[in-house]
Amino acid sequence: MRIARFSVDDEVKFGLVEGEGDQPESLEVAEIVGHPFGPVQVTQRRWPLSRVRLLAPVLPSKVIGIGRNYAEHAAELGNEAPGKTDPAVVFLKPSTSVIGPSDAIQYPLGVSFDVQHEAELAVVIGRMCRQVPVARVPDVVLGYTCGNDVTARDLQRAENQWGRAKGFDTFCPLGPWIETELDPGDLAITCTVDGELKQAGRTVQMTRPVADLVSYVSEAMTLLPGDVILTGTPAGVGPIVVGQQVSVGIEGIGNLTNRVVARD
Template sequence: MRIARFSLDGNVAFGVVEGDQTDPRDTEGLTVTPIDGHPFGPFQTVGTPIPLGAVRLLAPTLPSKVVAVGRNYAEHAAELGNEVPQAPLTFLKPSTSVIGPGGEVVYPRFSADVHHEAELAVVIGRMCREVPRARVQDVILGYTCANDLTARDVQRAEAQWTRAKGFDTSCPLGPWVVTDLDPADLAITCTVGGELRQAGRTGQMVHSVADLVVHISEAMTLLPGDVILTGTPAGVGPVTVGDEVAVTIEGIGTLTNRVVKRG
């Protein structure tokens, strides 16, 4: 099932997306049927299907926090001259970093070297803490695409990553959440202006989705809608104003955002 969050005539709702297309830039044949309430519990669809082209897709979740994982692909760690950490290397991105499909990435004034990082995102479906490995799937709503945009020059210059990875619009998510998906070995790519930059598979992750949920929930309570970013494969590189960045993950779809200059 694909669950989207959308706006229509000023009203925001969740809905179930149906149709064969996986890139919301091509809406032919795609519809969204509103659901009663939110998807973090039992729900039912209401009303009639709406053509997807008639709505504006939003970030599929509004997380209280985004917990991200660094250096979770060995080749990516190596390309930046880093070793793979023994335990997951985690950091937080604020809720204000989140934008949706088609949203504009605003290039921060304090950086001259912003990089794309295509990632699989895990969306939490229920409040949980200290999740045992056997229960991990019970607390996951589904999966979506993410771009962990990073001010690389700031990351190098500062002793921690808060500004480098937490600036406004640095966490595009979307286009929807897929609930019935095995994340073990999915193709993940990133293109910039149509040029392939990243191509990997989630099976290359050092720490699996289950590893990350167990590790992170040992330290903090995860709330419905919270997001875990699982790391990026090799091939990260710079984006510039005017670039269109597209993250595609097998079984989910394509998340596209354009980089703009701050006004």
């Protein structure tokens, strides 16, 4: 299933995206009752996807980021990637950083001078859980979506901690929807800026795979329905500037596209 959160006629709803491909003109969205964190019941109400506005597919209580989970990305920034048995690099992005497809990434001019894209596979948690064994991770995952862990790289370097650099409003685009029937083990992941390919990797290159990450994070904190774990970014991160358009694509999910504007 492809689960979307959307706005139509001034109402916000969840629905199932149906049809082939990822082009709006070939798809429609069927409203579901309530939320998707339980049995899904479809109503009779349907709209062409082109008629609705897609929103961030969830409103998480927290976004948990994983740093340096691709060795080549760690190396390009002059860092050593932790080994599979080493402590993972974990950070939090606030819920206020989340935006959806086609929403604008707001560049904090005058505060940062080096904002960068980071294309990532995002894991969406489906039910409350903690201390989840690796073997049980599929039971607590609702599905997967595209994420962009936007980062003020100059602040990250200067401040020796990542909360502010990665926590600005609009610095966590998610979408376009949640794909529930997906094996995350070896998916192509790309990022383009104004149509130019900047990042190209595969999830098989992760040091810690998805199941290990969910289990690891759940050892420390209770995960709630809708919480998101960003799984790290492949090599090729780089700057984005006002006026550009950045797009994250993940095999089996689709594309998440956002423009960059100056913050008011």
